[in-house]
Amino acid sequence: MEEFYIEYFIENKYEAPVRKANFQLLVIPDSNSQQVQELKFYCSENQETLISKNIFGFEIINYYISNPFTEFWFKLSAKITKPEINPFYISPLLPSDEYELIHSLDFQIDNSLFLRSTDLTKMPALVNYTFPEYNGEIQIFEYLLHLTSFLYQLLEYSPESTDVNTPIEEVLRIRKGVCQDYAHLFISICRQNKIPARYVSGYLNQGAGFTGTSQLHAWAEALIPDLGWVGFDATNNLVSDHHYIKIAHGTDYRDCSPIIGVLETTGAQKSIHSVIVTNQ
Amino acid sequence: MKQAEKGILDSYSLTNSHYDEVFKETKEPKEHYQSIVERFNQLSLSDYERINNEVKTAFFNQGITFAVYSDDKKPDERIFPFDLFPRIIPNDEWMQLEKGVIQRNRAINLFLDDIYHRKLILKDKVVPADLIFSSKNYLKEMVDFTPEGKIYTHISGTDLIKHTDGQYYILEDNLRCPSGVSYVLSNRLALKKSLFDLFDKLKTKTVYQYPEQLLEILKTVKPKNIDVPTVVVVTPGMYNSAYFEHSFLAQKMGVPLVEGRDLFVDKNFVYMKTIHGPIRVDVIYRRVDDEFIDPLVFRKDSMLGVPGLMNAYRAGNVTLANAPGTGVADDKAVYHYVPDIIKYYLNEEPILNNVKTYHCEKESEVNYVLENIDKLVVKPVDESGGYGITIGTTLTKEQIEEVKVRIKSNPRKYIAQPIMSLSVHATFIEETKEFEPRHIDLRTFCLMGKDTEYILKGGLTRVALKRGNLIVNSSQGGGSKDTWVLG
Amino acid sequence: MLSRVANNLYWMGRYIERAEHFARYSKQIYFSSLDAPILKTYDRNFVLESMLYMAGIFDMEGMEEKDILFRIGLDTSNTNSIISNITFARENARGARNVISTELWESINKYYHLATSYPQEVYLTTGLYEFNQLILDQTSIVSSKIYGTLLHDGEWAIILLGMHIERALQIIRIINSKLHDIYKIEQTGHPVNEMSFEWTTLLRCVESFDMNRKFYRSIPDREQVLEFLMLNPHCPRSIAYSLNGIRRYEAKISQNESPQSNTISFKIGKLYEQYRYLSFDEYKDDIYGLLNYTQDRITEIGAELEKKYLSF
Known part of the structure; x- marks a missing residue:
């Protein structure tokens, strides 16, 4: 078994205050393809969250924020394990x-x-x-x-x-x-x-x-x-x-967009993403 | 009221080539029109014009108008032209029509359930799979999702015409947000006020239950675990051309009329913002098109929608009427297969006729179409409101060539049909101050809920006011008539 | 009630009321000036300036009388014109079309069509009086539909809340505007005790001349008119009466019997009680101060109402 530690981070900064926002994050590792053992995530707004499934059955994190803000960040960390795969396939069919x-x-x-x-x-x-x-x-x-x-x-x-x-x-x-x-x-x-x-x-x-x-x-x-x-x-x-x-x-x-947001704001935004994956 | 010396219908002249709804070839009125024609002939022209103007003023003051915007001027408000002479359908004729419309919509609803789940009709090659999967109205968001009560088309507006042979033919199935029912009710009210004694002469079926029936139907598809659902009507807003209808239906049902910006989704539940805080919404009669209902899923630039609505819908926490993705079935290319769809699911013969349809994507048919454009109506498969339609007999040589180029560049987008000869009906023409024959069609309104159906007894008779014009849509300068189904 | 619909109803009420005050003021000021006993008031520029002041326009440079009358009355590009106010009232009614009665909607719609189809050339020649009177008559019809064809519930209360807030603010504006005129006349050396004509005009501007006559039974003067229009609780065109309305209709919406000190109900109640126990003598030397204070409080209350109930 291989063990991986994952950290995902995104930060958006807005020129003008955002009055309201809906975010959907599609960043949780799929539990059918590997075992997800430790999963934690937070966002800047200290929101209660709901995990729902998208149309293909993958887990999305939903935030609805109705207080004005100018910065939004989200952080996810997970530990996953996966058996080693030798990707050499032979179909039994002609x-x-x-x-x-x-x-x-x-x-x-x-x-x-x-x-x-x-x-x-x-x-x-x-x-x-x-x-x-x-x-x-x-x-x-x-x-x-x-x-x-x-x-x-x-x-x-x-x-x-x-x-x-x-x-x-x-x-x-x-x-x-x-x-x-x-x-x-x-x-x-x-x-x-x-x-x-x-x-x-x-x-x-x-x-x-x-x-x-x-x-x-x-x-x-x-x-x-x-x-x-x-x-x-x-x-x-x-x-x-x-x-x-x-x-x-x-x-x-x-x-499969990792983050989709619908915001009520007038200005532009700047985003920073980072991904860290380490293998023990 | 004094007896007019000459009846206002006396100067009416028949056309030979079309089916006349009112008059026989001898120019005598048909039996079911006799007493109405007599009554109209008692009116002098000035009486008629006075009543006509009263009705127009009443519509204007009621705000049953649409706005025509031009540069730097205030919007010009116009009423939808209304003709006082009602269209009359005898009871036996109506009963057949009603059965046919219900049969058709039942089959279409089963078809939608099938193509979004097991897809048997495609596997059995009754309807070509490519036709469905290449349609932009086939929504992946609806695949394997079952709407409450398995109802997709809660409200449908089937359009029919009567051909020279005196038979009804289906013109199209409107399964998205069909409009016009508010005019049916307003037209009836106007006629009752202005020509009340007509109603003594003929017994007509009432149309007034429609809003309550609509509300009942919407309640049958409420989400699970809800006793008394909160129902709302969603409108794109008051600048939408059908805003009058949206507010009319909300008012008559006694439910809130909301815009996308009045709603929000939190944790997969939909709420409306009220002065005393959020209130949960359970059933939405939405008059906003699929692509605008949820900017998180469909068009991101939509200001009319509610972010997260599709998720809430798919979680079963709110019902949308009509279901998204129904447009795949009123595609004009699918129209051709509806008789087969009826046979496939209901094991019944179709009651109503389909117009012969040529598919430009079929090589065997496109050549016929290209060679006979002058004798055909060519329609884009995914437009509504009469846009993009060309009628062969009205085209110049250059225009015919243009249509050919358009078809060749995207055959999937076009179908063609023989030019159907819409029946004509005596209609008052303001310019000539005379009744003249004008082409008409009929939009019916059919409601489907969980284990229940309702069809409005009557409908919107749309009339093409320009002489010889075959397109009756209001967006193309059409008017309407009250439609009486005799009791 | 949806917050957006509440917002529509509130502003519908405010625009209906505002259009009426503008029309009444224009009509009274213009026509009373035609045979005024005071020379200054005859001066056409003086009158037009006063009308513009009321409409919030302070620069009449290069404008002819016709331009000014047009700008105040029929100019759709001026958001403060009578016609713009009627248009806004009707647009707001349209946004709340399904919650108001058919009768009320039709009366507003008809009002709008009558006003917007009024011919400009007639308005500028023989129709000035008739046009303004049409506004007043149509407003009466609309008001009677508000009282008579709506359930007296929260939706009704929010329309009246808007109307009473607007009324209080417009009365303050009208008093201010007229005080400004009278000050200018006094500057010309005209005797203060010969000003009854101007005070009468002020009363007429808010349709309160007959009420005032009945109450005081004497020729109007400064003290009497200001006391009447500011403090009289029974004159429906006084500030005190409007405040009572604001208090009553807000209570119907908030359903707050014993409001806490930071609530809107509390602030409204406080201002209302201040007016109830105000004696004119305390303030007669600082009328502007009191008017400004009241205007600021009402504006503040309006802003808080919008934030609490009307934002969406």
């Missing part, structure tokens, strides 16, 4: 059986949410690249490994080159991006090839030399018949293992 299965109507209907295009995973009509195509000649897992390294080579990791609303079209134009761009592109290509894929947000162990650990990380999961959902991280050209501490999944980034 490539042609896999191909047939994912093209069956029932399979597509049952996984429709992760096959539908979204704003952030929409592939532009004209693309200058030929992406690897899934044709049923090799196993899906193998295809996805190939796709992962293809994207790893296609894009240059470049912090702050994009933001959370950057469409794929722009990412392909500048050939730069951060983890969510790799994930969106991966998902988009999977869906085009009728492989259900979803966006995953989480923490990544900082001690192991990965890219994208200073903030929350993002990767993708694809559904492989008879294997289930398997995580692929094109940013690091890896299949996700026990170093990947999942928070939530969804159809794209917007289902």
Whole structure:
């Protein structure tokens, strides 16, 4: 078993007082993917909180603040344990059986949410690249490994080159991006090839030399018949293992934003985030 | 009142090409219109104009108006044109229509429950799965969530027309926030005041139970563990074109009319801000569109919504009527499948006719559409209020080419139908001071609650006031008539 | 009651009352000046200045009489004009449409349409009197609908609370404005004891001339008029009467029988009692001081009411 300590911190400062605010935080490690042993969180407003489930069943922390404030911070710490994973998968199915299965109507209907295009995973009509195509000649897992390294080579990791609303079209134009761009592109290509894929947000162990650990990380999961959902991280050209501490999944980034707020205020805001993940 | 020498309906001239609701081909009134025509013919033109003006003034003073904004001037307030000559539907004809509308809405409600849960109708290939999943109105927030009482479409406004063959056809299903019922009640009141003796001649079904029925229906879908629910109507605010209706319904139901800013969500419960503190809200009849109801989930820039509302809804702490995501079923591309949907869930033959519909996304049909645009009505699948509709016979060559380009660039967005010949009804035209035939349709109002249904006996007869115009929507310059279902 | 709706009702009451005071003041000042015995009052600029002062406009540079009359009456770009006040009253009524009676709503809506459709050219030529009288008549109709067609509950009380706060403030303004006029006339050396015409005008500006006559049975003078308009508890256009109204309607909303010292009810009660036991002699040399003190207290109370009940 591996043990990880996680600290998540966010601080928002507002130019003008905020009269009222609703915040939803999606930062609690998912207890299906690992064991969450010590979980603590606080916020600046000393609010009572409610943990509710989002539409995919992940826990969100809700704050409703009705007293004026100019600063909001939130802090979470957790200890989690996870068995070591050797991410080497072999499907018992033949490539042609896999191909047939994912093209069956029932399979597509049952996984429709992760096959539908979204704003952030929409592939532009004209693309200058030929992406690897899934044709049923090799196993899906193998295809996805190939796709992962293809994207790893296609894009240059470049912090702050994009933001959370950057469409794929722009990412392909500048050939730069951060983890969510790799994930969106991966998902988009999977869906085009009728492989259900979803966006995953989480923490990544900082001690192991990965890219994208200073903030929350993002990767993708694809559904492989008879294997289930398997995580692929094109940013690091890896299949996700026990170093990947999942928070939530969804159809794209917007289902997994760590913090969403609706505020009544007039001015701008400044945010600081920090993530610390240590491995004992 | 003195007998007019010449009846005001005498100068009415028939059109040959359309079904006339009032007159036979011999220009004699149909049986159910006889006494009304007699009564109207007793009025002199000046009597009629006087009554007409009184009604207009009354509507104006009641604030049954919409505002037309222009630069730097004060908004110009106008009433929705109302025609005093009522549309009459004989009882047997209505009973058939009522059964058909209820059948249709029952099936649609089952359809919504299915496509948000087991999706059997898609797996059985009765409705193409792609059609549903490619619709932006199919909301992931509703997948596997069951609204109280399994009711999605608490309020629906089915639009019908009568074709040249004398048959009713469904024009569209309005399953989001159908409006117009306040005009039905206001029109009736106006007619009762101005032509009270008409009501002695024909017995008509009352329309006044609608608000109480609506309240009862809303109470049947209250959240669990609530004895007496607090019901509210949510409006986008008084600058919304249907604000009159929102305040009218709230007032007649005796419930608060609230705006998004009056509500807040704390720990998954919804409260309204009152002068003596927060009061919990249990059932919301919302007249705000899906994408605006919760800025945490849908449009972030929405000022009309309530942050956290969807969470409270999904936790079962508040009921929304209609349920979010019903728009996927009144998509004009789904319309075509409703007869199959009725057969699939109810194992019944559809009572009401559908208009033949061509899907531009189907290769087998799009070619027919592109070659016959001049004979078809082309509609975008996801617009309401008559926007974006083109009618083939009215288009120039250039316009036809433009429509072709639009269809080719996004075939999923368009359907086409043969130009249906809406029936005509004698309508007073102010410019000519004469009754002339004008096209009409009928919006019905159907309510569905837990184990209960109600349909308003009557509806809103909308009339296209411009000669030859086929679009009756108020946003396109249409008026309305009182609609009588005979008892 | 929703806080937003309470806010609508409160401001509806205030705007209805405000429009009426503006219209009455304009009408009285303008028409009484036409045959005034005091030369200064004949001066058209003097009259127009007084009307502008009331409407909160202090600079009449470059304005013709017609411009001024238009600005006070029909100018929609002036938020203080009579027409703007009526528009605001009606917008607030619309926001509370479902809690007020159909009769009240229709009377306000009709009032709005009558006023906004009044032709500008008529107003500026022969219609000045008629327009202002229309405002007064329509206000009476609206008032009677408020009293006669609403349940006398919290919603009703909040409309009347708004009306009485506005009335108290407008009476203070009118007295101030007229005192200002009289001061200017006195500066010209006009004998103080020949000022009864001006005091009568002040009474007429708040429709209290006949009441005052009946009560004192003598020609109005400074002391008598000010005492009447400030302290008389039975004159419905006095400050004391308005304060009583504020006290009564606030109590209906707060339902607070024995208010604590930091509550709004307590502050209202204190001001009301001060007025009840005030004798005019104590303050006759510092009328401005008393008026300002009262105005400040009422403004303060209004702000606290908004914070406590009307914010959303």
